[in-house]
Amino acid sequence: MEEENIHFEAGSSFYNPHMRLCRSISSLSVGAIEHPLEICDGFSSTGIRGIRYAKENPNVSRVSFVEFDNSAAELCRKNIESNSVPGELFEEEFNHHMMGHSYNLVELDPFGSPVPYSYFAMRSFRRMKEGYVSATATDTAVLCGAHYAACQKYYHSRPLHNEICHEAGARILLRHFANLASEFDFGIIPLFTLSHRHFFKIFMRLEKGADKAVHNEKEIGFINFCGKCGWRQGNPIPLAKCPKCKSETEYGGPLWLGKLHSKEHIKKMGKLNENRNYKDKTEIEKLLSLMQNEDEFPPYFFDVHRSCKRFGLHNPKPIEEIIAALKKKKYSAARTHFSPTGIKTSAPPSVLKKLISSK
Numbered sequence: 001m002e003e004e005n006i007h008f009e010a011g012s013s014f015y016n017p018h019m020r021l022c023r024s025i026s027s028l029s030v031g032a033i034e035h036p037l038e039i040c041d042g043f044s045s046t047g048i049r050g051i052r053y054a055k056e057n058p059n060v061s062r063v064s065f066v067e068f069d070n071s072a073a074e075l076c077r078k079n080i081e082s083n084s085v086p087g088e089l090f091e092e093e094f095n096h097h098m099m100g101h102s103y104n105l106v107e108l109d110p111f112g113s114p115v116p117y118s119y120f121a122m123r124s125f126r127r128m129k130e131g132y133v134s135a136t137a138t139d140t141a142v143l144c145g146a147h148y149a150a151c152q153k154y155y156h157s158r159p160l161h162n163e164i165c166h167e168a169g170a171r172i173l174l175r176h177f178a179n180l181a182s183e184f185d186f187g188i189i190p191l192f193t194l195s196h197r198h199f200f201k202i203f204m205r206l207e208k209g210a211d212k213a214v215h216n217e218k219e220i221g222f223i224n225f226c227g228k229c230g231w232r233q234g235n236p237i238p239l240a241k242c243p244k245c246k247s248e249t250e251y252g253g254p255l256w257l258g259k260l261h262s263k264e265h266i267k268k269m270g271k272l273n274e275n276r277n278y279k280d281k282t283e284i285e286k287l288l289s290l291m292q293n294e295d296e297f298p299p300y301f302f303d304v305h306r307s308c309k310r311f312g313l314h315n316p317k318p319i320e321e322i323i324a325a326l327k328k329k330k331y332s333a334a335r336t337h338f339s340p341t342g343i344k345t346s347a348p349p350s351v352l353k354k355l356i357s358s359k
């Protein structure tokens, strides 16, 4: 097999070529950290993720691969050797491994949710002043509210099952890690947060300090959403009634209301992407440029088609025209990476209603 010029054997082990973009964008993030990193590629399967991190980024000094499946571990060992990656394979269960090891960056890439492993990942930083956690979640349906009870059970949070479910889902995942980080006296700084196809990827910096840990908790709240009139807002508490039309809200949370990305970090990732000939280079460039401005807006967006339907209107204008019209009215507005038909704006639904349709 080959992925981005790395030759490796996959045999009958798990290798998903559709996750190439996830590995590439994460590798850019690893490179953008700049200082030396010893990495744990937990859930390594063939090892392609950790091998790419090491081969593509000169700041990666060593990678430990963790994989509990015997045949996958065997292949991973071969792939590490054939690619001359400095590091070793641990054929053991991830949580068990993390009881006795610590790293600068821990990669969580299990099947489904990272929740069963996040505690031991976070705990492994307990004697350190800083660190990085990179986590993939493929339980998108759970985080987006298709399985309401599962989200309550796993994330202790109420999901939103509506037009902004992907942004709310990413924020529920971040809140899970923020809570754990607080327990170990770390603040989290999300470096990038991605919702793409069927997965979420969050990449966080941890900084030690009781005040920083307390600050995490201040960034946690709810998104209150009115399906009737389209009003929505991030608040510290859930609101039962919409303040505009008095209908019942569909609130989501608790979730992370703070920043999703570090502008500085995304800029560095963009620079690295320019110099790498990734097959997903153009798509990554688009995603990074959309992420760059997302944090200047409230923690939600408006879907053009859903909004039109809600307002009883037809024929929405092209997105760029709506954005230009909002800006003309002195509201900030931009596209979002969370949805191709989404607009982030400081304008209320009443203003959007007047501008959204060409009829």
Ligand SMILES: C[S@@+](CC[C@H](N)C(=O)[O-])C[C@H]1O[C@@H](n2cnc3c(N)ncnc32)[C@H](O)[C@@H]1O
Residues within 6 Å of the ligand: 014, 015, 016, 019, 023, 042, 043, 044, 045, 046, 047, 048, 049, 066, 067, 068, 069, 072, 092, 093, 094, 095, 109, 110, 111
């Ligand atoms: C989603 S795949 C990893 C994909 C890989 N990181 C990549 O980028 O191609 C998950 C892998 O984790 C392994 N795994 C699952 N649970 C584990 C655990 N608790 N400890 C160690 N390995 C585990 C599975 O055998 C599987 O190979």
Ligand SMILES: [Zn+2]
Residues within 6 Å of the ligand: 226, 227, 228, 229, 230, 231, 242, 243, 244, 245, 246, 247
């Ligand atoms: Zn309302």
